[in-house]
Amino acid sequence: MLNDRGVDTMRTVFFLFLALGFSAGCGSSGPGLPLTPVTGTVMLDGVPVAEAKVTFFPQLETKGNGGWGITDASGKYALKTPQGGTGVPDGAYKVTVSLRRNPDGSLPKPDEPPIESKAKETLPAIYSNESKTTLKADVSSSAKQFDWSLKAKGK
Amino acid sequence: MTLVFSARRGFTLIELLVVIAIIAVLIGLLVPAVQKVREAANRMSCTNNLKQLALACHSYESSYGRLPPAGKGYGWCASTAGGTGDTSILNMSGWVLVLSHLEQSALDSQLNKAACFSNLNTAWCCGFTGNANGTVAGSVTVNGALSATVIKTFVCPSDPGLATVEYNSGGGQGAAINYDFIASRSDSGLGTNTNGCNYWNRAGASRYMFGENSATRLSDVLDGTSNTFMIGETCKNVWNGSNLSWAYRSWVMTGVDPNGGLNIWYTPTGGATQYGNLSSWGQAGSIHTAGANFAMGDASVRFVRDSNSSTILSRAAMMSDGTVNNVE
Numbered sequence: 001m002l003n004d005r006g007v008d009t010m011r012t013v014f015f016l017f018l019a020l021g022f023s024a025g026c027g028s029s030g031p032g033l034p035l036t037p038v039t040g041t042v043m044l045d046g047v048p049v050a051e052a053k054v055t056f057f058p059q060l061e062t063k064g065n066g067g068w069g070i071t072d073a074s075g076k077y078a079l080k081t082p083q084g085g086t087g088v089p090d091g092a093y094k095v096t097v098s099l100r101r102n103p104d105g106s107l108p109k110p111d112e113p114p115i116e117s118k119a120k121e122t123l124p125a126i127y128s129n130e131s132k133t134t135l136k137a138d139v140s141s142s143a144k145q146f147d148w149s150l151k152a153k154g155k
Numbered sequence: 156m157t158l159v160f161s162a163r164r165g166f167t168l169i170e171l172l173v174v175i176a177i178i179a180v181l182i183g184l185l186v187p188a189v190q191k192v193r194e195a196a197n198r199m200s201c202t203n204n205l206k207q208l209a210l211a212c213h214s215y216e217s218s219y220g221r222l223p224p225a226g227k228g229y230g231w232c233a234s235t236a237g238g239t240g241d242t243s244i245l246n247m248s249g250w251v252l253v254l255s256h257l258e259q260s261a262l263d264s265q266l267n268k269a270a271c272f273s274n275l276n277t278a279w280c281c282g283f284t285g286n287a288n289g290t291v292a293g294s295v296t297v298n299g300a301l302s303a304t305v306i307k308t309f310v311c312p313s314d315p316g317l318a319t320v321e322y323n324s325g326g327g328q329g330a331a332i333n334y335d336f337i338a339s340r341s342d343s344g345l346g347t348n349t350n351g352c353n354y355w356n357r358a359g360a361s362r363y364m365f366g367e368n369s370a371t372r373l374s375d376v377l378d379g380t381s382n383t384f385m386i387g388e389t390c391k392n393v394w395n396g397s398n399l400s401w402a403y404r405s406w407v408m409t410g411v412d413p414n415g416g417l418n419i420w421y422t423p424t425g426g427a428t429q430y431g432n433l434s435s436w437g438q439a440g441s442i443h444t445a446g447a448n449f450a451m452g453d454a455s456v457r458f459v460r461d462s463n464s465s466t467i468l469s470r471a472a473m474m475s476d477g478t479v480n481n482v483e
Contacts, residue, residue: 065416110424113395
């Protein structure tokens with residue numbers, strides 16, 4: 001048989017679990033968009049380009065905010081979303097490939113804001129300028145490798 | 156005897172531990188709750204500021220028949236002599252014209268609207284050309300000094316960012332603003348390098364409600380004022396470029412352009428994402444979780460989620476592109 005004190009203990013234990021139950025309900029995060037991992041290479045006149053920035057701009061009904069990747073020494077890139085996810089959502093994209101260099105030919109420092117940097121674009125505008133680019137990509141689960149063969153003189 | 160003793164005995168160790176555990180759990184619940192309440196209050200005050208600004212724009216519209224421009228007389232956009240640039244370089248922000256509708260008449264009367272608000276007449280750097288068609292109007296001294304005035308309605312209390320503007324006006328550093336007109340980044344004239352000034356006049360169907368020398372009537376908003384972004388929220392910390400001033404427009408300080416997405420934060424190479432530090436100029440964002448506030452053309456304020464894609468956001472910014480607003 002429970003005396004008064006036993007009932008009190010049971011009650012406090014009950015409230016303890018109730019409180020724990022409430023606190024366990026906090027902290028969840030919404031699901032993100034499904035992403036397709038996109039990779040590829042950038043070649044300029046047949047030579048791999050290192051440190052070029054490949055940017056995918058979403059078009060038409062494409063979801064998300066696009067993505068970008070930087071090429072390594074063998075010209076390979078892999079896209080990331082601005083939030084750091086791997087790949088981009090499926091859909092149509094306009095693509096730019098940009099390679100900026102300082103007047104002395106060196107690469108700009110990675111943490112120098114581009115808008116305040118003296119570095120200039122070295123690739124033709126039909127690849128590097130968002131409003132003039134001719135590069136396009138349709139990303140889907142069957143198309144996730146995009147290789148760009150660029151020519152230094154444009155066409 | 157034993158009964159009397161047991162009835163008067165103190166707490167057992169278990170009981171004490173249970174009580175301590177309960178107190179610990181309650182404190183654990185309460186402290187984050189207090190922080191949340193503080194942010195909720197700041198957020199409400201932030202939303203209210205935006206509402207005040209939207210109403211002030213409507214009040215301006217009822218006085219003059221048109222909404223204020225995002226700015227006047229940009230000196231840092233590209234223009235050849237005889238080109239699209241304004242002949243008188245003022246670098247004035249449209250908020251200066253709205254001050255008297257925000258109960259800031261005293262400040263309004265001290266500003267000299269015939270003189271420039273920033274004396275920049277070239278691009279900031281890097282071989283971009285400035286407005287070669289204009290000359291700087293008057294001296295920046297008076298307006299430059301007054302631009303440091305902090306006006307509470309222009310500041311979102313949730314944002315711990317810089318209180319001053321990164322780019323100097325020539326007459327001093329202005330006070331930062333958390334809200335700005337929806338204007339296209341193309342207002343900067345970047346990428347044209349010949350005649351980029353007054354882009355709004357040439358924007359056609361992709362016109363936003365504001366731009367350099369814009370003069371939108373509410374009846375021009377064919378997509379419906381309740382569907383079109385009018386004023387957007389932005390952050391006081393910006394990595395690539397500058398935050399915004401209520402008084403002047405300087406190199407790439409065009410306004411807020413939701414195209415490109417909300418809350419796109421700067422991540423240094425090999426470092427952690429810097430929440431509250433926007434990755435580039437002209438972007439919309441806030442540190443309220445998962446979105447930012449926007450005032451629509453009808454002066455209603457909406458919390459727009461950062462899960463919206465760039466294409467949907469830019470359609471909501473264009474005032475007469477004829478597409479349905481799917482913003483969530």
